[in-house]
Amino acid sequence: MPTGLSDERAADLLQKFGHNELPAAARKGLLARAAAQIANPLIYVLLCSAAISALLGHAVDTAIILAVVSINAAIGMVQEGRAEQALAAIRNLISARASVRRDGRRIIIPASEVVPGDVLLLEAGDRVAADGLLIRARNMSIDESILTGESVPVSKVSSSAHEDTFAGEESLVFSGTLVAAGQGTVLVKATGIGTRLGRITTLLERVEELETPLIRQMNVFARRVTGVILAVSSLALTYAWLIGGYPLTEAFMIVVSMAVAGIPEALPAVTTITMAVGVQRMAKRHAILRRLPAIETLGCVSTICSDKTGTLTKNEMTVSRLATAGVCFQVGGVGYEPRGGFTLDGLDVDPDADPTLLQLLRAAALCNDAALRETDHGWVVDGDPLEGALLVAAIKAGLSIDNLQRSTPRLDEIPFDTAHRYMASLHRCPDGAACLYVKGAPERILDMCSRQRTADGPAAIDRAYWRKAVEQLAATGFRVIAVASKPTLEKGRLAFADVDDLVVEGLIGLIDPPREEAIAAIAQCRSAGIAVKMITGDHVGTAAAIARELGLDVRQPAVAGELIDALDDDALRRLVAEANVFARATPEHKLRLVQALQARGDVVVMTGDGVNDAPALKRADVGVAMGRNGTEAAKEAAEMVLVDDNFASIVAAVREGRAVYDNLKKVIGWTMPTNGGEAMIIVLALAFGLTLPITPVQVLWINTVTAVGLGLVLAFEPAEPDIMQRGPRAGNEQLLSGFLIWRVLLVSALFAIGAFGVFEWALHWGYGLDAARTMVVNAIVIMEIAYLFSVRYLSSTSLTLRGALGTPAVLLGVGCVSALQVAFTYVPFMNELFDTRPVPLGPGLAILAVGVALFFILELEKRVQRQYGDFIERCLAMAEPPLRGWRRSIQRSAARLRRRLG
Structure with missing residues (x-):
């Protein structure tokens, strides 16, 4: 070598x-x-x-x-x-x-x-x-x-x-x-x-595209809104010029201001920024998104299928039990530091005095591909953690791994594979003979054994004893492997046919304690309506014991891989809804379990780290690969990579996915009504021949200031307190829901009422036209700020200290907009540029009162929604078919008109 x-x-x-x-x-x-x-x-x-x-x-x-x-x-x-x-x-x-x-x-x-x-x-x-x-x-x-x-x-x-x-x-x-x-x-x-x-x-050399289905949907929506606004603007221009009596240039500028007010030009950019902010937040929580669309899917995850080792547990395997023929030793120490002793029934044991114990550890250390080394941060394992734990146990018994490998060099090996579930290695012993060492799944190894190691040499195997020992170790949460050996002839290559007629050296029980944060995360999943399924290759008893410590529902017994093989797809769909623990599972079983869950309508997260996990990771709605111990094949197949291989990071990512979706709804829920309100003010003034409460250039000012200063801050909103107390949202839920349409109509109407109310009040008390318009501009901005504080919480009240204080992004945005409005109102050159006038203290307080009134009206509407939401949803559902039919009639009429016009 x-x-x-x-x-x-x-x-x-x-x-x-x-x-x-x-x-x-x-x-x-x-x-x-x-x-x-x-x-x-x-x-x-x-x-x-x-x-x-x-x-x-x-x-x-x-x-x-x-x-x-x-x-x-x-x-x-x-x-x-x-x-x-x-x-x-x-x-x-x-x-x-x-x-x-x-x-x-x-x-x-x-x-x-x-x-x-x-x-x-x-x-x-x-x-x-x-x-x-x-x-x-x-x-x-x-x-x-x-x-x-x-x-x-x-x-x-x-x-x-x-x-x-x-x-x-x-x-x-x-x-x-x-x-x-x-x-x-x-x-x-x-x-x-x-x-x-x-x-x-x-x-x-290819720059990754961040456009997602949601962004495409938003772009299509923006194009449709643009078309509608252009059509309405054309009608408004015709009306203002031919019927309203406005000069053409003035009518055109009014319509331009209306179009600018109504067009959500910043919406695609702000939507993408919201998602990018979510990606950055997930990265800080050790969850790296490789494909941005996964951020949309995370918000509606209903089931998480997780591996056990390293994800739900610490992945610091420790040998705690060693069972030889008729004897079971306890091993002290935790983790990879080679410190700890051996005891039997509470009494210290010298490994050198028990040749069967030393032979078991020698075989486990030789049939091994890992390496153990000490660093500034402690002992670490290069290779499989389980194999590293075997080396640690051998060192605790006084064996030198380097000397052992030099004196007993490896000649050939059969690598571990899930198909045969063991590893075998051929060595030349110090006496010149050749010896075969094998380790793997106990049931597989014991089937290939005919004898067992005793203090007096090999003897006939006692299968009942070994089966009972395996069950006892597994039932108490240990991962169990068996070790066997046999003297053999030295030859160039090791074949599968050589691995038979073995001698059992003993059983090794390893423990990988649950992560404390995983226990808390599973409890959080339960409150969020997310099912957690543990899928592991361990023994059924081991899986069940760890599941109980993690707090999983184990009323349904753990399901062994053999049972999954025996069930057809319909039976597996029924079983997977009830069982939460699957043991002795192969990558093929993982794939079938994902398919069964998806057939039930679940949105599934699947974790994996091996090359054979790639099909299940690809099939899952969100595949999650392990960043530390995962193979590159698993990472390529996954949408997300866990830097710390920690289950709690998956739950944190789901929480962040829900928060991102909430923030998208908040961005759209703020943008559409405020734009609609500004446009409605102009439309109503034109329709009823009223004096415009705001000039076109003032509308442009409002849109410029608030779209960036207020709309963008919602992308940085933290998750709402109850976000993990809700059930998963439906995967086909539309952002542009009936509730949003209602909110656009309601808020637009309230904005129009507030603007015209302030305008008429100012004129009534003798303020000039320019001063009245200045008050209207400030009233609209104040109402948009008030609506911003209301829309920050979609499903709960904003009348809390947390809601009033806001976040740094909100306070910065409101502060900047307020400063600009002060300049807009009181700085002389701004007065000349925008035809504004300084506002006295009394009217200023009245304008603030308009914003406060709007805030309380919307909070009252929220309360009504919470109390009578189901009734309102049923009414909207009843109204949808007639509206759909009306829309189809318009489309057919438009098509006939196009045909007639050639």
Whole structure:
């Protein structure tokens, strides 16, 4: 076995060849990014309005319309920069790792630090970090579809050649490909841009698109709103000019202001920012979204299917029980620190005095691919945590792992695989003989054994004793593995046929305690109406014991994988609704369980870490891969990666997904009614021949100030207190619900009443037209601020201290808008620009009272909604069919008219 590079030589080569990375994609230039922000029908309407305003000589109006467009483009560019930062964070946090041999030791390093000359160790599920030559391979096949397009994995064999030119393709591995099966040792030949993948393309030259189904839906909605507003504006222009008696230029500016008031030009950008903020918050909670649409799905998750080890538990396996023939020892110590003793019935035991105990630990340490090392932060395991725990137990017994591996070198092995559920290794013993060591699932190992180890040598196996020992250990929450051995003939390769007629060395019971935060998270799921299913490969008894400690409902007994195999799809659908614990489950079982849950209408999260988990992760509504211990195949198949492999982070992500969806509803729920209210004021004035309460340029001012200063702050709202006390929302729930339509009509009407009320009151008390209009502008802004505080809580009252204090984003937005309104009202040059006048204290207090009144009316409406919501929903449902029929009639009439017009 090659010892690999020294650390000094690896550092020199890293300096020479550079990091094992592909060039980053070139970023778009500033002008290109700015142009992309105005490629929107909403913006086109505003630009046309600005052009016509300029031709008519309305410089101020033109400037303000262009300011609206510029601010919206700036928001979009900021969002794009935030999205790029989010993607960079994702790439950094889930960067690939590689297992290499340096100075004779197996270590795990970032894939970017692999250099030519490294000895790379590959296992099933790993992504190959660099191009190289296979110098050792065992049952190895690699998925090279990323290079060849062929979906069938390619079988690989080792080569004794030392140059690529002397090796065939079957002995070469390439960067970016996936190990589908087996194990291999690779001598690295090329890294970074020098790899075959680097010569073909770079993995990062495609900029990931953040547009989601929801964003597309919002863009379609915006286009439809634009069409409606243009149609209404055309009718209003015709009415104002031909019937209302307005001059054409004045009528046009009035209609432009109405269009600007009604068009939600910032809505797509603000919606995307809301989702980007959610991505950033999830990253802080150790949940990294690889595909942004998952943020929409997280809000309606109804079932979480979670692995046990490392997700619900600490993934710090500790050997606590050792059962040999007729004896069960207790092992002290916790975690990977090799400290602790051995006891039997409470009395200390010297391992050297019990050869069966030492032989059990020796076999477990040799049939092992892990490595244990001490760091500044404590002892860590490179490799499987279970195998690392076996090494720790051997060291506690006084065995030297290095000496053991040197004196008993490995000749060949059969890697662990879920198909046969054991690992076997062939060794040359110090006396020159060969010995086979096997470890794996107890039921599988015991079936292959005919004898058992005793103090007097091998004896006939007592199957009843071993079965009872397995059941007792598993029932108390231990993960149980069996270890066996047999003397054999030394030969070149180890075959499956050699693994039979074994001698049982003993059983090993390992414990992986539950995470305290997982217990709390499961309780939170219960209150949120989310079912939690634990799916594990452990023994049924072990799974049930851990499930009880976690607080899962175990009234329905744990289901073994054999039962899943025996059930048809209909029976499995019925079972999966009642059972919460599934043991001895294979990746195929995971896939069937996901399908069964989805067939019942559940929205499913599935966790996984292995290459064989990829189908279930892809099938799930949200696949979640483990960031620390997950394979690259699992990460690629998943929508989300857990940096800390912690179940509590999944629940935090679900909570954040619900909060993001709430904030989207708040953004839309604030934008549409406030825009509608501004537009309604102008429409009513035109329709009834009234003096306009606000001028076109003042409408532009309101939209410019409030769209950014108030609408955007809702993207930063924290989750509402009761967000995890609600049940999951329906997956097909529409953002533009009947409630939102009602709220648009109600708030628009209240805005119009407030604006006209303030206007008439000001004129009645002798204030001039300009002063009255100034009061109306301030009243509209105050009402929008009041509505902002009301809409912050969708399902609960805002009349609380928390609601009144707001958040830093809300206070900053309100503060900025208030400062701008003070300048708008009292600064002389602003008075000349917008035809405004200073407002005395008395009218100012009256304007504040209008905002307060609006707030309390909306809070009263919320209370009515909470008390009579079901009745209102039924009424809306009854009204929907007639409205749908009316809409179809209009569409048919429009189609007939188009045909007649040719």
